Amino acid sequence: MLKAGPKGRIGIVVGGGPAPGINGVISAVTIEAINSGFEVYGFYDGFAHLSEGVRNFNNLKIESVSRIQNTGGSILRTSRVNPTKNPAHLENVVRTLVGLNVTHLVTIGGDDTAFSASKVSEFAKEKMGLSLHVAHVPKTIDNDLPLPQGIPTFGYQTAREIGTELIRNLMEDAKTSSRWFLAVMMGRTAGHLALGAGKSAGATITIIPEEFQEKVRINHIADILAGSIIKRLSFDRRYGVAVLAEGLLEKLAAEDLEIIEGIERDAHGHIRLAEVNFSDIIKKAVKRVLEEFGISLTLVDKEIGYELRCAPPVAFDVEYTRNLGYAAVDFLLRGGNRALISIQNNKIVPIPFEKIRDPETGRTKVRHVDTNALQYRIARKYMIRLEPSDFADEFALERLATAAGVLPETFRNRFQYLADPAFAIQSRDDESAEALYDFLDGEPLF
Numbered sequence: 001m002l003k004a005g006p007k008g009r010i011g012i013v014v015g016g017g018p019a020p021g022i023n024g025v026i027s028a029v030t031i032e033a034i035n036s037g038f039e040v041y042g043f044y045d046g047f048a049h050l051s052e053g054v055r056n057f058n059n060l061k062i063e064s065v066s067r068i069q070n071t072g073g074s075i076l077r078t079s080r081v082n083p084t085k086n087p088a089h090l091e092n093v094v095r096t097l098v099g100l101n102v103t104h105l106v107t108i109g110g111d112d113t114a115f116s117a118s119k120v121s122e123f124a125k126e127k128m129g130l131s132l133h134v135a136h137v138p139k140t141i142d143n144d145l146p147l148p149q150g151i152p153t154f155g156y157q158t159a160r161e162i163g164t165e166l167i168r169n170l171m172e173d174a175k176t177s178s179r180w181f182l183a184v185m186m187g188r189t190a191g192h193l194a195l196g197a198g199k200s201a202g203a204t205i206t207i208i209p210e211e212f213q214e215k216v217r218i219n220h221i222a223d224i225l226a227g228s229i230i231k232r233l234s235f236d237r238r239y240g241v242a243v244l245a246e247g248l249l250e251k252l253a254a255e256d257l258e259i260i261e262g263i264e265r266d267a268h269g270h271i272r273l274a275e276v277n278f279s280d281i282i283k284k285a286v287k288r289v290l291e292e293f294g295i296s297l298t299l300v301d302k303e304i305g306y307e308l309r310c311a312p313p314v315a316f317d318v319e320y321t322r323n324l325g326y327a328a329v330d331f332l333l334r335g336g337n338r339a340l341i342s343i344q345n346n347k348i349v350p351i352p353f354e355k356i357r358d359p360e361t362g363r364t365k366v367r368h369v370d371t372n373a374l375q376y377r378i379a380r381k382y383m384i385r386l387e388p389s390d391f392a393d394e395f396a397l398e399r400l401a402t403a404a405g406v407l408p409e410t411f412r413n414r415f416q417y418l419a420d421p422a423f424a425i426q427s428r429d430d431e432s433a434e435a436l437y438d439f440l441d442g443e444p445l446f
Helices: 022-035 087-099 111-126 156-177 192-201 219-236 254-258 278-292 315-333 374-381 388-392 394-404 409-417 435-441
Strands: 009-014 039-043 057-060 102-109 133-138 179-185 206-207 239-247 298-304 340-344 347-352
Touching: 009 022, 009 111, 009 156, 022 102, 039 254, 057 278, 087 102, 102 111, 102 315, 111 133, 111 435, 133 315, 133 347, 156 179, 156 239, 156 315, 179 192, 179 435, 192 239, 206 219, 219 239, 219 278, 219 394, 219 409, 239 278, 239 435, 254 315, 278 298, 315 340, 315 347, 388 394, 388 409, 394 409
Parallel strands: 009 039, 009 102, 102 133, 133 340, 179 239, 179 298, 206 239
Antiparallel strands: 039 057, 340 347
16 A cells, blocks of 8 residues: 555546636645645546546645646646446546545536546445545536536636637627628537627627527527628628527537537537537528528638637636635545535535535536526627517618518518517428428538
8 A cells, every 4th residue: 555645645636628727726735735734646637547447647746736826728637538437437436546545536627527526435435435535626617517606617717708809809800801700609508608708798699508498490590690690781780790609509409410410429428519510500501591681791600619728817717726726625624525615705615516416317407597697688788689679660670671671571570589489470490400401502510
């Protein structure tokens, strides 16, 4: 057996996608643990090597981590390997950690890593009779872990800052060159990042999955965007930027997903969103709607995501991650176990894993954008999109119809369902997958 520090050994595992601030947590955990009499092992590549029973780690020292909090990426790298899919992998993780005299574990990650951390601790206790105390530090630029409203996950603020700057640049380009950008913003199931960056940059329109209670069709999204474009044209503006949350892809109706070629899923069962050219799919769909009305303008699709994940953290995330790293060690040294670490009202508030699980699925809950909240309602006020008032006011309707080159009643029949769900004369949500395929000229959706 390897001899640990006077009080034991703390391990660090980073899972999921990168997010600004990971190194800040690693630094704070290492410094606080060593100052408290522990040794610290940082394990490379998430649960990848641990799942195979391989000891691939770095014995972290204060001098090696004291300045890394200002850097992007992860000095321990990361992976999406899911040890919960195979009991043998869970056993390998536990036996490898215990074999290295690791008595406490800090995991850094999103919902999937939180779930894995919970299962590792449960397996150690229930299947092997071993004590392995686990604290999870919530990390994701998606901001979708089940923390109280108003408390971000680390990495989100940096990603929003950079995303906002990118959208501002696109807006200036759009105005200068008279074109529309359709920018898909990273965010697996929730629209926090797209809404936060779109609102901060003053994007023309932002569409997030939380807008739709049921599954949505690609044609519906295309109509929303075409309506926004036509409304801008009615004010003699031939340019704009639309921000779409990547999570819309997982909100698509099964009929549409079936004809998108090449969809793959990761170890946790999620669609590999980055491998689907969603922005191009949307661009083609919007182009066809505009062609119905003889409208010709330049549409440019843009994916925004990888530019955000490994950026150096902004000051907020530097401070926030150091606080979270310290809080994780403090929680463990007080005998805590199996909880997500949060800081609320300037206090360390551990949230037990049981409270962040969905009772039906057993998975970690997802925090979605509350479309009834003030933040979202204000964001909608500043978007350019078809609203009920556009169809109630005869002058507004006439102006829109003129921009589209059709009669007011034709425009009403075609688009009013977007502003008034009860108005379904021409709703395209009922179109079949075959109609969508024709709608895109029979081009494969990838």
